Amino acid sequence: MKKSKFRKITAIQNALESYRRFDYDYIPFGDDWTMPDGNYRYRQRGLNRLATGFWRTVMAAFGPILIKLVYGAKVVGKENLNALGKSGAICVSNHFNYLDTLFVRAACGHYRSFHTMGPFNNKKGFGGHVIRHGGMLPFSANTAAMKNLLHEMDRLLKKGKIVNFYAEQAMWLNYQKPRPMKDGAFHYAIKYGVPVLPVFCTFERTERGKAHKLRIRVLPALYADESLPRPKKTADLKNRAEQAWKTCYESAYGIPLEYLPCKKKSG
Secondary structure: OOHHHHHHHHHHHHHHHHOOOOOOOOOOOOOOEOOOOOOOOOOOOOOHHHHHHHHHHHHHHHHHHHHHHHHOOEEEOHHHHHOOOOOOEEEEEOOOOOOHHHHHHHHHOOOOEEEEEOHHHOEOHHHHHHHHHOOEEEOOOOHHHHHHHHHHHHHHHHOOOEEEEOOOOOOOOOOOOOOOOOOHHHHHHHHOOOOEEEEEEEEEEOOOOOEEEEEEEEOOOEOOOOOOOHHHHHHHHHHHHHHHHHHHHHHHHOOOOOOOOOOOOOO
């Protein structure tokens, strides 16, 4: 990344952090995408399954090589994934890179993991074809599409798959700190009766902003406190996941988690 671009991105992120706009997407979506409708195929059938098998195999074969060469990536904490056994799970991972689905695949399994994304990831053309067959589960403003998405999510979790959420919502390029999460991932974990698997990536950064020595950290799974009422159950599960990320961040970098002074006016 060029120094000028790195400085610009850092300035944007610092401003957003100062005003606690952690969920703001500062990277333009473009217009080369379509909103999934009731006909969107969340589950590939027939000949489309061949394309899905092909692209998932390509990602499984070359993804680990790519992230190893580019970032020196290594998965830490595989024992926490193994502890899940064959149970399905909702994964929550920090969102900081265009390739971070490959990071989650490396941690959770290329054939086991699926990835919820914003509707603007349903791209047109060849790139959209690849990510759709690679396990993308895009959200939608269309009611019928969302019904199909939730049905497919339920089916996958019952089969022992792991459905990843970028619970911070927006991607902040190369941002190291954990950001607050949205409720959705935890709502669905409780709805479908599965644990939450936190994954937090840490990396060192050169003066030019290039990420290297990436560590993809699989943290212990979290289970809902069944003694709590549903609203408090969601909040408790989210709070524990955020604390797990915070502890991981502070341990990896050897510094306390601190944000820039808040400029947001109270009220």
